[in-house]
Amino acid sequence: MAEKEIRSGFIAIIGRPNAGKSTLLNRILGQKVAIISDKPQTTRNSIRGIYNSPDMQAIFVDTPGIHKPRHKLNERMMAASNAAMADSDIVFYLVDATASFGSGEEYIIKELASCKCPVFLIINKIDLILPEQLLPMIAAYSTHFDFTEIVPISASTGESVDRLLKVIEEYLPVGPRFYPEDIVSDQPEQLLISELIREQVLHATRDELPHSVAVTISAMEERPGDKLYIEANIYVERDSQKGIIIGKQGQMLKNIGSGARREIERLLGCSVYLELHVKAKKDWRNNERLLKDWDPTNE
DSSP states (O other), X not given: OOOOOEEEXXXXXXXSTTSSHHHHHHHHHXXXXXXXXXXXXXXXXXXXXXXXXXXXXXXXXXXXXXOOOOSHHHHHHHHHHHHHHHTOSEEEEEEETTSOOOHHHHHHHHHHTTOOSOEEEEEEOGGGSOGGGHHHHHHHHHTTOOOSEEEEOOTTTOTTHHHHHXXXXXXXXXXXXXXXXXXXBOSOHHHHHHHHHHHHHHHHHTTSSSSSOEEEEEEEEEETTTEEEEEEEXXXXXXXXXXXXXXXXXXXXXXXXXXXXXXXXXXXXXXXXXXXEEEEOTTGGGOHHHHHHTOTTOO
């Protein structure tokens, strides 16, 4: 008996920092694969999430927020976003309904001009605006680009996300499932774990260390008692920043570790012993060699 014909393909989620791209990906998948923070530029790698239904397999690529690069790290982030757009069957341009149209949107729309696939305008956070504000917003964006579809949603509440999934099914090509149906992400475990730790650092330190933190996994091994031992390094750029993360009598680091361990156990479904170390690497965001060494997706 022939396998049922389905639609499948890749969808890049792009937009300005803090538009809600990771929140949307997690909402579509029904579980957390991308970290969330109210700080801009939280996502640094392209995170792939795989949505399966009886009629469709959609591989969503959550990209770093598009912005003007200021460091080697930012350049790598923008390269990841551009690559995702070039390789996709559909592009979601996600915008924040509470933010006004500005130079950031103009920059992204210029980038979209080279897209050869359908481009959807996804207006997010509609739960935070009045209904009468929506039509003027749609009209304003439509004067700048001929979008294939315009879909207002709320990623945080889930409003109209099911409708969005129905719409994309019309545009994805007929093709095979690229991944088994029980897989929701093809990201290396080490990347997902390091991101969960970095998320807790961002939550704990608030505005003190927005972008100068990196996390690497130095060891992962099974230990007696059915616990997974994980050793991770938290890197900052200056010695003075180490004290912020460690906190008084080590309390801040302890809180970061507790929060991260809970999230990692939820992800992996097993007990975890997490050991964290804080180290300083001067100007790591401009160190191309370190950025390559620390990227778990590099072969």
